[in-house]
Amino acid sequence: MRIHSPHGFFDAVGDTILKxxxxxxxxxxxxxxxxxxxxxxxxxxxxxxxxKAFQSCTCTYLGTMTYRxxxxxxxxxxxxxxxxxxxxxxxxxxxxxxxxxxxxxxxxLKKSVRTHISGLP
Numbered sequence: 001m002r003i004h005s006p007h008g009f010f011d012a013v014g015d016t017i018l019k020x021x022x023x024x025x026x027x028x029x030x031x032x033x034x035x036x037x038x039x040x041x042x043x044x045x046x047x048x049x050x051x052k053a054f055q056s057c058t059c060t061y062l063g064t065m066t067y068r069x070x071x072x073x074x075x076x077x078x079x080x081x082x083x084x085x086x087x088x089x090x091x092x093x094x095x096x097x098x099x100x101x102x103x104x105x106x107x108x109l110k111k112s113v114r115t116h117i118s119g120l121p
Contacts, residue, residue: 009047027042027043028099029099029101030099030101030102031047031048031049032048032049032101033048033101034046034047034048035048035050035054038054038057039054047062067104067105067108069105069108069109079091079092079093084109084112084113085113086113086115089109089113
């Protein structure tokens with residue numbers, strides 16, 4: 001059996017987990033927040049944006065991840081007929097937000113429309 005995930009985590013560790021019969025208890029949080037769980041002793045390791053290790057820990061650079069937002073072609077045609085802009089964003093139906101601490105999508109949108117964004121999830 002091969003374990004796949006859209007984020008590549010299980011692609012990276014799946015074979016080891018299966019070979020050694022490791023049980024994972026995953027704690028999910030925003031990449032800017034996971035180091036707090038490590039510091040508090042809630043987890044044994046974390047994937048974070050922090051570049052400095054805590055005392056008694058090591059820090060290994062895993063690479064760069066490009067953030068992309070996706071929707072179906074039909075959704076894009078319906079809600080963004082003139083592209084992604086501030087007016088179109090005012091009329092978009094609800095979106096899925098995985099964590100209220102995750103503001104990366106707002107940073108990307110703000111950069112793409114080059115203006116302050118308020119009232120979006």
